[in-house]
Amino acid sequence: MRRFIGIFEKHSAALIVxxxxxxxxxxxxxxxxTGSNIENIARQISLDAxxxxxxxxxxxxxxxxxxxxxxxxxxxxxxxGLQPYGTLTxxxxxxxxxxAVGVVNGLLVTRGRIVAFVATLGTMSVVRGLLLxxxxxxxxxxxxxxxxxxGGGQIGPVPVSLLVVLALLGVLxxxxxxxxxxxxxxAIGGSKDAAFLGGVSVDRGLMVAxxxxxxxxxxxxxxxxxxxxxxxxxxxxxxxxxxxSAALIGGASLLGGKGGIIGAxxxxxxxxxxxxxxxxxxxxxxxxxxxxxxxxxxxxxIDALGTALRRRDLAQGRITQ
Amino acid sequence: MVDTVSxxxxxxxxxxxxxxxSSGSARTRWYEPLRNHTALILLVVLLIAGSLTSDVFLTPxxxxxxxxxxxxxxxxxLGQTVLLLTCRFDMSVAAVVGFAGIVTVLAQINGFGIYxxxxxGLLAGAGIGLLNGLLVLLTxxxxxxxxxxxxxxxxxxSLSLTQSKTxxxxxxxxxxxxxxxxxxxxHVSVVAxxxxxxxxxxxxxxxxxxxxxxxxxxxxxAGRFSGLRIGxxxxxxxxxxxxxxxxxxxxxxxxxxxxxxNAGFGMEFDSIIAAVLGGTSLFGGRGGALRTIxxxxxxxxxxxxxxxxxxxxxxxxxxxxxVFLLVVWADSMLRRN
Numbered sequence: 019m020r021r022f023i024g025i026f027e028k029h030s031a032a033l034i035v036x037x038x039x040x041x042x043x044x045x046x047x048x049x050x051x052t053g054s055n056i057e058n059i060a061r062q063i064s065l066d067a068x069x070x071x072x073x074x075x076x077x078x079x080x081x082x083x084x085x086x087x088x089x090x091x092x093x094x095x096x097x098x099g100l101q102p103y104g105t106l107t108x109x110x111x112x113x114x115x116x117x118a119v120g121v122v123n124g125l126l127v128t129r130g131r132i133v134a135f136v137a138t139l140g141t142m143s144v145v146r147g148l149l150l151x152x153x154x155x156x157x158x159x160x161x162x163x164x165x166x167x168x169g170g171g172q173i174g175p176v177p178v179s180l181l182v183v184l185a186l187l188g189v190l191x192x193x194x195x196x197x198x199x200x201x202x203x204x205a206i207g208g209s210k211d212a213a214f215l216g217g218v219s220v221d222r223g224l225m226v227a228x229x230x231x232x233x234x235x236x237x238x239x240x241x242x243x244x245x246x247x248x249x250x251x252x253x254x255x256x257x258x259x260x261x262x263s264a265a266l267i268g269g270a271s272l273l274g275g276k277g278g279i280i281g282a283x284x285x286x287x288x289x290x291x292x293x294x295x296x297x298x299x300x301x302x303x304x305x306x307x308x309x310x311x312x313x314x315x316x317x318x319x320i321d322a323l324g325t326a327l328r329r330r331d332l333a334q335g336r337i338t339q
Numbered sequence: 340m341v342d343t344v345s346x347x348x349x350x351x352x353x354x355x356x357x358x359x360x361s362s363g364s365a366r367t368r369w370y371e372p373l374r375n376h377t378a379l380i381l382l383v384v385l386l387i388a389g390s391l392t393s394d395v396f397l398t399p400x401x402x403x404x405x406x407x408x409x410x411x412x413x414x415x416x417l418g419q420t421v422l423l424l425t426c427r428f429d430m431s432v433a434a435v436v437g438f439a440g441i442v443t444v445l446a447q448i449n450g451f452g453i454y455x456x457x458x459x460g461l462l463a464g465a466g467i468g469l470l471n472g473l474l475v476l477l478t479x480x481x482x483x484x485x486x487x488x489x490x491x492x493x494x495x496x497s498l499s500l501t502q503s504k505t506x507x508x509x510x511x512x513x514x515x516x517x518x519x520x521x522x523x524x525x526h527v528s529v530v531a532x533x534x535x536x537x538x539x540x541x542x543x544x545x546x547x548x549x550x551x552x553x554x555x556x557x558x559x560x561a562g563r564f565s566g567l568r569i570g571x572x573x574x575x576x577x578x579x580x581x582x583x584x585x586x587x588x589x590x591x592x593x594x595x596x597x598x599x600x601n602a603g604f605g606m607e608f609d610s611i612i613a614a615v616l617g618g619t620s621l622f623g624g625r626g627g628a629l630r631t632i633x634x635x636x637x638x639x640x641x642x643x644x645x646x647x648x649x650x651x652x653x654x655x656x657x658x659x660x661x662v663f664l665l666v667v668w669a670d671s672m673l674r675r676n
Contacts, residue, residue: 130668135483136621140664143608147656155653259487272481304499311491315474318488322480 072234080274087257093239120232169245207274418583426623436603439585440592464585472577517594556623
């Protein structure tokens with residue numbers, strides 16, 4: 019039984035994806051498993067995925083990033099708003115902005131010694147203010163048709179944005195699993211004290227994690243801006259909840275030190291398929307919001323119960339993996 | 340119950356603190372007396388700045404208006420203060436503010452009297468608090484994320500109850516709560532805010548419940564070993580926080596005799612800012628209800644000044660966030676000394 023729970027915990031996201039596919043495939047009478055719908059899902063999740071990857075990296079390092087939503091929205095606004103200065107400049111500025119927010123978050127957590135979610139709650143508020151001021155609460159629209167290719171175009175049958183996501187997936191997989199810096203993040207998330215005593219620079223690791231999260235949130239923002247060819251202040255309102263839910267479904271833990279990038283991808287996929295399926299089945303918007311909320315509550319609760327279980331095992335001298 | 344203190348993610352590494360920084364205890368630093376009164380200093384600075392830059396700022400009318408404007412947020416912040424003292428948060432107050440108003444108005448539409456409809460609204464709020472508390476206590480999960488989830492859940496409930504429309508109260512006398520004035524100048528909601536703060540301060544300082552709240556924030560394990568009723572007190576704190584948010588929502592509804600689902604938008608954040616600004620620590624165990632009054636007033640004065648100085652409303656969000664970060668930073672710096 020314990021073994022079974024362990025297997026489920028490790029691959030829960032993939033199992034959930036499989037279950038959802040079977041469930042929707044059998045109930046939605048031929049609309050779910052069509053080529054155009056699969057492409058739809060692929061497009062939708064590829065906009066959210068970079069942000070979730072960033073959230074997963076921060077969670078692995080034992081932090082949390084609440085500011086991803088407003089960073090994403092601001093990056094989208096910059097990518098659209100600065101297009102008169104050249105699309106490339108605009109995109110570069112957007113990505114740099116995200117990186118800057120990440121660096122500020124990292125500094126607040128490492129130098130300021132502020133707890134991660136409080137610090138990022140603060141930057142979320144400031145960035146949201148910047149966004150409101152910059153856009154004047156109006157929505158901006160793009161001028162460069164070539165820019166729309168990144169979010170809307172496709173190479174063969176594959177959306178470009180999905181290719182971007184897969185490239186990011188590869189890079190992050192190598193980074194987290196096969197580089198010194200990446201392994202350090204797991205050590206920090208597992209135990210800061212142990213990592214510190216083991217010669218890992220905790221502050222540096224946290225700076226790296228938050229910078230990655232900020233930059234990747236901006237990537238999501240640029241992709242969304244490109245997809246919609248516009249940006250508004252409403253973007254990213256539910257992003258903190260969504261990204262944390264997806265990362266937790268993907269095997270990350272709020273206590274840090276667990277999870278991976280492939281799990282995070284399956285987490286986004288699970289949420290994407292769920293949203294898509296609920297839309298196909300005509301579930302009312304209010305109920306959809308309620309279902310998303312209950313999923314988050316359930317995941318957070320399961321995460322906490324799992325941790326408590328492991329603690330008890332440790333206390334009783336049983337080692338579980 | 341498997342709830343543990345470090346669950347809140349607030350446990351900070353002890354090994355990494357800079358060594359040799361503990362010499363401050365021998366002699367008192369010059370800022371020592373001011374240390375816990377950042378908000379009062381800020382208030383004085385803001386008042387001076389306001390009187391210099393604007394003619395209307397220091398008029399009784401404007402000051403009373405500020406108090407009226409902040410009293411609703413103030414009541415929410417009082418509840419948040421209790422929870423913060425136990426080292427926990429409630430992000431669902433924003434949705435509860437809207438929800439309680441909606442339930443009250445729906446009760447009136449369905450024939451309830453003024454008092455019974457208010458009671459139903461308050462009970463609805465208390466129910467959400469109970470749900471929050473039970474979820475957090477039974478699973479030991481992070482209260483921040485759990486209440487973020489219930490916030491969304493309650494919001495969707497409000498949306499489906501109102502079908503995203505504005506609801507209007509049917510009892511005319513209901514208006515007194517939000518718009519009524521004592522002696523012709525003091526708003527009922529302001530009086531309610533101050534009275535509640537006084538009652539809460541008494542509860543926190545002079546009752547077993549209050550002392551237990553502080554103990555949970557300081558050292559929960561010690562409290563448990565001392566035989567204090569930790570679980571019940573935590574549950575009570577959650578219920579209290581939601582009930583006060585519900586009361587704020589009902590008063591807010593009575594101001595305009597109408598309510599919408601997102602009436603409390605942003606209040607979860609603002610109430611935490613106000614409480615922390617007043618000097619209630621984010622790490623539990625330090626603070627109080629009277630301090631929160633100061634915090635809320637500072638926030639109100641700041642907003643008022645920004646409006647009088649014609650700063651765009653959008654930029655006020657930046658000011659609020661920056662002040663929050665500054666205060667939190669100061670809080671964690673002071674805690675380490």
